[in-house]
Amino acid sequence: MSKMTNVNSSLAYEILLYLNSFYLGMFFVCEVAMGILKAINVTYPENALLTEAGIFCTLCLVEVIRIFLGRRGNLASKKVPVFFSVILTIPSAVGVCYFLIYQTYILRLEYIWCAVMLMFHALEFVFAILFILTVCKSHRYE
């Protein structure tokens, strides 16, 4: 009978996910505030505001699931949740790129916080891959 040890959780990955969870909260609050500010001050083409609001909600939902799966997988040293977290990084990064490049009005402030978010994604992606590789390699049997 085999038994896997739980010594593979990545501290760096955990720190990144932990910080990202707070950053997501700030990102959500600020982006909503900016959305309101823009809706009041500038004119949006038809349905553009609704589309952007929809994309933003989806992005936040995907991010929450991604961070949750990443942390759960990391702490339990399970590769499957982390693998799904890595998969979810792609739509999440695409969503952030949308706000960075393609949304109707991009504020200078949004450049900064979207770039920070993408940095989190990139680092987490790298550490998640490293984590999966570590878990795959370190199966020990007793």
Next chain:
Amino acid sequence: MRLLTYFAFTLLSVVIQFCVMDFIQEKIEHEENAVYLNETTKGKQNSIGILKDYTHNAHALYYRLNAGEIKNVSRTKYSNSSLLNYPFSTTTEPSFTVYDMLYDENISVADGVSTTETFFTSTELDNVTEITLFENTSTTTKPEIIEKKTRYVDTLCYCNFMYKQCDINCCCDDDCSEEENKLFRRCRTHLFVNVRNQWPRNLLTCGENDVSGIFGNLFCIAKTNLPDKRAAVPQKFFERVINDTFVWHNNNHNTDVESYKFTKNLYRNGDPVWLLKNTSIYYIDFPAPFVNNYCSIRRPIKFLQNEETQCLVKLMELEMFRILKTIDESKVINIANNSLNSTAMNCSNLHCTNWTVIYCDEDDCLDFNKTLHEPMCTASFCKNIAFRIEYAFYVYDSKIVNATVKLFAKNIPIAIQYITQKISVKFYMGNTSSERIIKLSGTPGYITGLPIITSFTESNHTNQFFNSDHQNNYLTYPDNKHGLCVKTKNTKKVLLFGLNKRMKCKISIRYISSSNATEACLNVQTHINKMLSVQNKVYVSPYGNPNNVKDDDWLPIKLKSQFIYGQLYSKSSKIQCYNLQTRVAFIFTYAVLSSSIGQVENKLLSAKVDGFASNVTFSTNSHELSTVITVDINFINVNNWMQHEYAGPPHLNLNLPKNFFFPFPSNKECHSYKPNILFINYLCIIALFVK
């Protein structure tokens, strides 16, 4: 617990961000105040004194420092220009610098942007190349030299802007009767001028150079991804439109908050204007924007309350369709004294007023003819589409005696999804047509945004102003329509006080092959002069109210004629015109006369028009001689001539200790080492935020 920490952290981040932004905002305000205070103190100097000082300190008008250099530059560049023919021969004359800068080819408009605001007034449809330069907005907000206004308070009425006509809500206007004064809800003290032709600058719109604080202005829009409005998008209602079947459908999402109930009383200020349709009574309303720029709500037209609004609307939902239906079906009603006791609701008991509809195209205004002026569409464009609607209600004895609707129509491509429609509502006391009302531009000094008063006659300027049609009282120049100069009765630009502008457009004149080259060149120059209203000597009133201004005090302006001649090159089918004045600058200097509460009045000190002579080559192949003309309008405030446009850098005024540059002091001075480190940190933080 974790949730609480999470929210606390988020809140802290947001608070920190807003604190930083507040700090930056405070800094901006502080800098603005610095300019403002300087201007106030200098504003007390008289203009002559300031001009004297100016000889010692050549104003760089943004960046030039040496008057001699200015002169040299202009001479080397424009040997053929009329720069040396100024009435003021020295380079200290304010307009010299402006003229020189405007016509310096090395200085682009972008140079102006770095120091001043630049407004582009191009519309979505027109290729307008009109630029508002050196917008001087500070003059309208300066509460300076308030003590001076007492000179006028007793004798002048600051809200009386219509000659021999009662101004609404202006209680000091002698033209208003007591009954009319009773109708006014509140007495205003001055005129609110809506300065037109400016790009609406909102909170998030910043220029490239709007940088403040160490982070720049983070709330500025860095990039927009708006769809191309000129792109042809297939329309859902395409079939219906080309079949010319505009059908009015009820707008169920009417979100009026207030509800009004018809009562049998005479109109009072703020009551909705009531209409009678068959036997039912309802009030007239107009579309207005809510939150964003789209026409999303409707507001009632209220008695004696002027309104001006513009919003985006779909072609099918244009207000003109609703108006045309309303006008057909209804009449404006007034309660007469004899109808107070009557119960029947018809025009025999109520005082009914028919609508007058006027259709205006780009050239002229005519009575609306349903067969000629009804909107219709073809596969590619729609014609007679009214994008601007003006309601004019004439009130006499608490009754609306005349209700006029002016529809300003034009042809538009069918591919345009949204149109900006402008609606204005104006009430006039009395029965005089708005066209015949003489409007003043100040009381007595000019107010920014109101037209410059001009006389085209040789004498009796003041009498001429008060007795002629108001169309002839203002200086006009052509409007830019798709790049072409257009000047008609309805399509033209009026020269407004205080608004610096540059306008470029192309003129085309038919070339008659039988005429010689010089004659053709003279024709071109005559056409340009006519377009710019400078073919003859023009007189400009120094005050916005020319009453009691003597003929000698009116400021003459005349474009100096050049020796124009032409040369025909038959082989290349070209005509070369020499000394053609295609660039013309109107230059006005003014001084702050006095300021009433919230309103600054100005006196024109000098006015002149200068032309820049150049050699222009025309091709005769197309049988049309076309060239681009440039009009510059510059207003120079001599009161703040010496002022810096922006506040200088802040002075920290720090006195560094003697051992500041010695981080490793001897043992004796060890006690001062720690404070030094702290001091350096403190300085770094200050430098970061004050930078």
